[in-house]
Amino acid sequence: TWGAEPLKRVPKPYSADHPQAGLLKRKNLILHTKMDDSWRTSEGGLVSAVRAEFERTKPLRDLFDEKLGAEG
Numbered sequence: 001t002w003g004a005e006p007l008k009r010v011p012k013p014y015s016a017d018h019p020q021a022g023l024l025k026r027k028n029l030i031l032h033t034k035m036d037d038s039w040r041t042s043e044g045g046l047v048s049a050v051r052a053e054f055e056r057t058k059p060l061r062d063l064f065d066e067k068l069g070a071e072g
Contacts, residue, residue: 003028031057 004027010016014024023029033056039049 003030031060 006022006025006027008025010018010021010024014021018024033053035049035053039046042048044051
């Protein structure tokens with residue numbers, strides 16, 4: 001098991017039988033991607049490839065910020 005223990009109940013205002021109850025009870029989520037080896041020979045290397053993948057997730061991060069509120 002990785003991360004914090006999930007909540008025991010689905011948080012309000014969601015019902016206990018919500019179709020995504022399992023996800024709603026989680027305290028953290030992980031987003032991952034599989035990268036090919038092209039970063040090894042690219043101009044910016046690994047840092048550039050990771051930055052590009054991070055920027056690719058911006059719409060999802062913006063949605064989380066909008067719906068859940070950004071911390072900090």
